[in-house]
Amino acid sequence: LAKTTQPISMDSYEGQEVNITCSHNNIATNDYITWYQQFPSQGPRFIIQGYKTKVTNEVASLFIPADRKSSTLSLPRVSLSDTAVYYCLVGDYDYKLSFGAGTTVTVRA
């Protein structure tokens, strides 16, 4: 399982765009990149997943450069309710999945 590195924390204000970059230098050819969001005392929930280039859904965008050694989760126009921990997970799902500490995003009014 490719090791990932992401910032411990990020602060933002309502209405701003938040970009969280995850490094995964040892990503394997068939690995997908998946991001999860976790609110306090709740289980993580899936946000977005990609393999290469750009993926967009109603919640976020995921940018993956050609070398796939990093990825950036973009949260457009954040609100207070986007305050959460965000986890980057890389793996071809050979099933030992640990999430690490994630990035704590704090959105202020």
Next chain:
Amino acid sequence: EAQVTQNPRYLITVTGKKLTVTCSQNMNHEYMSWYRQDPGLGLRQIYYSMNVEVTDKGDVPEGYKVSRKEKRNFPLILESPSPNQTSLYFCASRRTGDDEKLFFGSGTQLSVL
């Protein structure tokens, strides 16, 4: 509704008293897993199961047991709990496949006194 159900939501026990945390999913997922979450350490995998009767250790299996006798259930067993097992526990499941996503339960907050 598709979901992963954990019980109990909160549990307070004493050192050495055996306990079981149940986990059940209604999505016919082959893969199930247990995690513990501690401040500053993120989610760490305890055990996982690829299918019925197939289980394997995650990163922090010491002091825990699991069983997978049925596809939908994956209980976590602490035969002799200790205070260092005080933590927030999550069960998760998913289908097998490269692009499948995990579905998590609501968590079990365990305190071992």
